[in-house]
Amino acid sequence: MMEWAERVSTELSLQQVARNKRSIEKMHAEESADLLICLKERLEFYPLGKSEPFFFHPNSAAYRTKRPLEKDPLIVVSNLKSGDSFLDCTLGLASDALVASQRVGDGGRVIGCESHPILSYVVQQGLKQYSETPHLMDAMRRIEVVASDAVSFLQKLESDSIDVVYMDPMFTEEIAEATNFTALKGLADSGQLTEQWVTEAKRVARKSIVLKAHFRSHDFEQFGFVRRVRPNTKFHYGVISLEQENNF
Numbered sequence: 001m002m003e004w005a006e007r008v009s010t011e012l013s014l015q016q017v018a019r020n021k022r023s024i025e026k027m028h029a030e031e032s033a034d035l036l037i038c039l040k041e042r043l044e045f046y047p048l049g050k051s052e053p054f055f056f057h058p059n060s061a062a063y064r065t066k067r068p069l070e071k072d073p074l075i076v077v078s079n080l081k082s083g084d085s086f087l088d089c090t091l092g093l094a095s096d097a098l099v100a101s102q103r104v105g106d107g108g109r110v111i112g113c114e115s116h117p118i119l120s121y122v123v124q125q126g127l128k129q130y131s132e133t134p135h136l137m138d139a140m141r142r143i144e145v146v147a148s149d150a151v152s153f154l155q156k157l158e159s160d161s162i163d164v165v166y167m168d169p170m171f172t173e174e175i176a177e178a179t180n181f182t183a184l185k186g187l188a189d190s191g192q193l194t195e196q197w198v199t200e201a202k203r204v205a206r207k208s209i210v211l212k213a214h215f216r217s218h219d220f221e222q223f224g225f226v227r228r229v230r231p232n233t234k235f236h237y238g239v240i241s242l243e244q245e246n247n248f
């Protein structure tokens with residue numbers, strides 16, 4: 001564990017300190033810093049002043065991947081198929097990326113881009129180490145995590161190089177029952193979609209660009225996504241289908 005802590009501190013250029021059985025509260029007070037705790041089975045991130053950690057777990061992907069994947073709304077809307085490539089511009093906890101990874105299978109490729117350096121590191125480690133959902137093992141190991149802002153990363157990619165480009169920025173509206181994201185609240189990049197982001201996504205994607213946003217969001221209309229209304233849900237998916245554009 002000490003070796004692991006050493007490696008983490010080197011990779012992230014963070015100072016390494018011994019815990020010495022101190023509580024998180026005491027460590028926060030004494031170190032005056034965010035804490036990344038190396039435990040036997042996972043990394044836990046405690047930003048200064050927070051008592052709840054952020055750590056990797058498969059979240060909704062654990063049950064979504066037990067249902068028929070071809071009926072999952074993200075798969076339906078994106079038309080993602082086995083063997084496809086998928087870029088998740090806003091990886092977060094990687095639940096959506098995991099569903100996509102399960103769908104594309106061995107012959108496919110999934111890249112997850114996350115701008116928050118610690119979140120992306122914690123999720124990257126989790127995807128490598130997590131072993132409590134055996135049916136998702138391959139899907140987890142397949143995801144390539146990139147710590148970068150989505151637009152800068154898209155700019156480095158060739159045109160028409162990825163089948164589906166996906167974005168799920170933080171909601172600006174509070175969703176009371178979305179407890180899965182409480183750990184991300186206040187930590188994550190709250191940046192919103194821009195023209196440049198959509199333009200780059202259109203250049204890179206072959207099949208479709210998919211946006212997930214709050215049902216009251218105007219981003220669908222503003223950026224030209226066709227909204228797929230899902231009755232009784234707080235978030236909608238929208239799609240820009242490039243296959244259709246190419247077919248006409």
Ligand SMILES: C[S@@+](CC[C@H](N)C(=O)[O-])C[C@H]1O[C@@H](n2cnc3c(N)ncnc32)[C@H](O)[C@@H]1O
Nearest residue numbers: 090092093094095096114115149150168188189
């Ligand atoms: C709503 S969460 C995504 C949740 C994710 N779809 C999942 O299934 O867990 C949005 C995430 O995208 C990240 N993010 C926001 N803007 C970004 C950007 N421009 N580039 C890369 N990551 C971004 C945030 O830090 C946050 O972790």
